[in-house]
Amino acid sequence: MTFQKADLQNGLTVIGELNPDARSMAAGYFVRTGSRDETPEINGASHFLEHMMFKGTERRTPEDVNREFDDMGAQYNAFTSEENTVYYGAVLPEHQEHVIDLLTDMMRPALRESDFDLERNVILEEIAMYQDRPRFSVFDYARQAFYPGHPLGFSVLGTAESIGKLQREQMYAYWSRRYASSNLFLALTGNYDWERAVRQVKHLTGHWRPVEASRDLCAPAGAATVRVIQNEKFQQAHLAFVFPGVAAQSEERFAAEVVAEAIGAADGSRFYWKLIEPGRAETARLYHSEEDGAGQFFVYAACSPASAQEIADAVREVLAEAMDKGLTADEIERARRKIAAGMVLEGETPFGRLLHVGFDWQYRRALKPLSEVVDRILAVTPAEVEALLARRPFAAGALVALGPITELR
Amino acid sequence: MQVARSEFYVVTLPNGMHLVAEHIHGVRSAAVHFLVPAGATTDPVGRDGACGILEGMLFRGAGSRDARQLSDALDALGLQRSGGPELEHIALGGALLADDLGLALTLYADILRRPHLADGQFPPERDLALMRLRRLDDNPMEKLFVELRRAYFPGPYGRSVYGAEESLAALTAAEVRADYGRRFHPEGTILGVAGRFEWETLSETVHRLFGDWQGQAPPPPSPEVEGRLRYRHIPHESAQEHIGVAYPAVPITAPDYYPGRMAVEVLSGGMSARLFTEVREKRGLCYAVRAVYQTVRGAGLVMAYAGSTPDRCHGTVEVLLRELERLQEGVTEEEVYRARTGLLSALIMQSEASRPRAQFIARDQYLLGQVRTIEEIREAVTAVTPDDIVDYLRRHPVGGFTIVTLGPRELEIA
Numbered sequence: 001m002t003f004q005k006a007d008l009q010n011g012l013t014v015i016g017e018l019n020p021d022a023r024s025m026a027a028g029y030f031v032r033t034g035s036r037d038e039t040p041e042i043n044g045a046s047h048f049l050e051h052m053m054f055k056g057t058e059r060r061t062p063e064d065v066n067r068e069f070d071d072m073g074a075q076y077n078a079f080t081s082e083e084n085t086v087y088y089g090a091v092l093p094e095h096q097e098h099v100i101d102l103l104t105d106m107m108r109p110a111l112r113e114s115d116f117d118l119e120r121n122v123i124l125e126e127i128a129m130y131q132d133r134p135r136f137s138v139f140d141y142a143r144q145a146f147y148p149g150h151p152l153g154f155s156v157l158g159t160a161e162s163i164g165k166l167q168r169e170q171m172y173a174y175w176s177r178r179y180a181s182s183n184l185f186l187a188l189t190g191n192y193d194w195e196r197a198v199r200q201v202k203h204l205t206g207h208w209r210p211v212e213a214s215r216d217l218c219a220p221a222g223a224a225t226v227r228v229i230q231n232e233k234f235q236q237a238h239l240a241f242v243f244p245g246v247a248a249q250s251e252e253r254f255a256a257e258v259v260a261e262a263i264g265a266a267d268g269s270r271f272y273w274k275l276i277e278p279g280r281a282e283t284a285r286l287y288h289s290e291e292d293g294a295g296q297f298f299v300y301a302a303c304s305p306a307s308a309q310e311i312a313d314a315v316r317e318v319l320a321e322a323m324d325k326g327l328t329a330d331e332i333e334r335a336r337r338k339i340a341a342g343m344v345l346e347g348e349t350p351f352g353r354l355l356h357v358g359f360d361w362q363y364r365r366a367l368k369p370l371s372e373v374v375d376r377i378l379a380v381t382p383a384e385v386e387a388l389l390a391r392r393p394f395a396a397g398a399l400v401a402l403g404p405i406t407e408l409r
Numbered sequence: 410m411q412v413a414r415s416e417f418y419v420v421t422l423p424n425g426m427h428l429v430a431e432h433i434h435g436v437r438s439a440a441v442h443f444l445v446p447a448g449a450t451t452d453p454v455g456r457d458g459a460c461g462i463l464e465g466m467l468f469r470g471a472g473s474r475d476a477r478q479l480s481d482a483l484d485a486l487g488l489q490r491s492g493g494p495e496l497e498h499i500a501l502g503g504a505l506l507a508d509d510l511g512l513a514l515t516l517y518a519d520i521l522r523r524p525h526l527a528d529g530q531f532p533p534e535r536d537l538a539l540m541r542l543r544r545l546d547d548n549p550m551e552k553l554f555v556e557l558r559r560a561y562f563p564g565p566y567g568r569s570v571y572g573a574e575e576s577l578a579a580l581t582a583a584e585v586r587a588d589y590g591r592r593f594h595p596e597g598t599i600l601g602v603a604g605r606f607e608w609e610t611l612s613e614t615v616h617r618l619f620g621d622w623q624g625q626a627p628p629p630p631s632p633e634v635e636g637r638l639r640y641r642h643i644p645h646e647s648a649q650e651h652i653g654v655a656y657p658a659v660p661i662t663a664p665d666y667y668p669g670r671m672a673v674e675v676l677s678g679g680m681s682a683r684l685f686t687e688v689r690e691k692r693g694l695c696y697a698v699r700a701v702y703q704t705v706r707g708a709g710l711v712m713a714y715a716g717s718t719p720d721r722c723h724g725t726v727e728v729l730l731r732e733l734e735r736l737q738e739g740v741t742e743e744e745v746y747r748a749r750t751g752l753l754s755a756l757i758m759q760s761e762a763s764r765p766r767a768q769f770i771a772r773d774q775y776l777l778g779q780v781r782t783i784e785e786i787r788e789a790v791t792a793v794t795p796d797d798i799v800d801y802l803r804r805h806p807v808g809g810f811t812i813v814t815l816g817p818r819e820l821e822i823a
Contacts, residue, residue: 024761066679070678073752118691118692120693122689125649125716132651133547133550235547236547238547268481272480277476279534279536282543282544302547304540334484345489345762348763
């Protein structure tokens, strides 16, 4: 594995993790933008824009974009989160030039009015789809409750109202601010030709200009609150807790991963033994999400409506016990092994490596081989875990319950 | 075309269990995937969903270990577990760093052959099964697929792994043990292994761990479609109307399987394929729309899905059905090229990772009685012409739909 990096004159950076033994390559543009960079008036614009980026450029019609990806047999898509928008494609090495040309061209979209109006319907359908899926929508409500009125609590999809009102000009203005050459970068993984890639990107992006694209990194402390969203359409109670976590830039993130795995993995975790194995709850998980300047721990639990209070209390009890008494050396060891093995498996394909390489650069401006990250996970010490838990991250947070229930403490 | 260098190994133990393995160069991992013929189709009569409870019970203590010791032992290997109850099988396995492959197989030998299935472990497992069943109501897209298959296959192939309230409530711990004794046997069980391993060692380990296992599972039912429904509406208070359409296709063993498979790629291979283009991109009628080719032993079917809010759902159904029927009017050379490229490219990229390969080769062994090499698939796919697809569709016209809708509005299906 060799790392490469080129800083172009226009402010654009290209990074790569070369693996000449790979049978494929992956390319992705990582844009430092998401719902936390929006205002209430344009909530959902980042995600709507991501859809519009597939709708053609000066050189390409909307049909061209999808067809060209399919012509290459690419595995491709894009996603938008609270703070990242990523466009990616994995192809066989012979399509390197084409996939880079296509992705790069897409970053300068046509944003045609007629496409905009049509795609608005697709977004509204996507919003409706998630309304039918409480195990996803409850996270939106939970973030909102934890960061009330703050962009960190905005929904990625936006609301039917904000999307209904959004104008093409507002989206264009947002794009101009956020998709400047200095606010995104291109990452390559797998088996590619570096010299050729850099030459090509330089040529294609010669007219791109950097623009100062700032982000408000002040994160509010997070509200300690309980909110019940009664909805008799649902059969189960869906509970989501949000607690303060660890920033993507912090070395503590490794300990946070171990804590989440040991307490809330699908199998063999504390939640599993306390809640799942005895048949009390259908699901109970703890996740850690490292984000720019501030992270969160999320708990998701699903159970019968009648036991919502019991399960909420049991979740709190498990978390309190972990803070009071810590984790055992065995638990830490198993969690480290599971995380490390998962990373190795995912890292076997260029496609699987792309997001790790990209986010290492996005958050930490670091180029780290997989083996180094795996070694770091395996080296997480009980003292590190203890230090994190000693800060009592689960002492105060937001709880949202969605389902056929009326009250919860 | 550059594919991962790999070598295949196949052996059938004297007791009838199949071991199929693919060595992949350059990976550090190994994946194991057991297929035991104990899925929903062979659940005891009146006990739909027994497979899900049995699968859960297997992990609640086996061999010399209780539930916690077993779980800790699997986790100590860093095993990334996968599998679960399926239509035709209970699938068990996972992926891990290759050095520990032998240890993982030792644990799985206990899980398959020596599960405790203790009385005390039964009530919580049944509670979980009931909760999983109710969860399905909170995921209407998944529920739609369950109901679509039920409408398409009136017999055992229409069963759901989630079962039903009454059948789960009627089940007892003693029945689970009897069911295990009836369905868990080496004959018909397949073990797929992919990644890094020494064949001699692997073969010896599997013979040692499973060689003296005896018995034969009952014969599986066949996928009858006689009497399948034409239209069913399931009222559901959802924001979207969830629409499913199923129609027959040939099984994977048929000589014209590849033209049939490619026809579905033309419909729904990538984002430039017909369904996505016509229903979503040109008309903005939905967010999710797709068609998938499903293969079970002895049958194939195509299942199409779209979800739209009530105001748009009539338009969605209309365009969806029109596109399905329009297929037999012909496909272009370009569409076939893209279908071929998409299938082959996905296959090559998959060839780099252990877990999908272990699942793929185990499934091939089950459906075909042999494992297809990537080269074999490449040749078959490359040989398909637009005319082959049209000929296929002439022999097997798209139509005779089974349609299920789940949502606030019943459709008028002419």
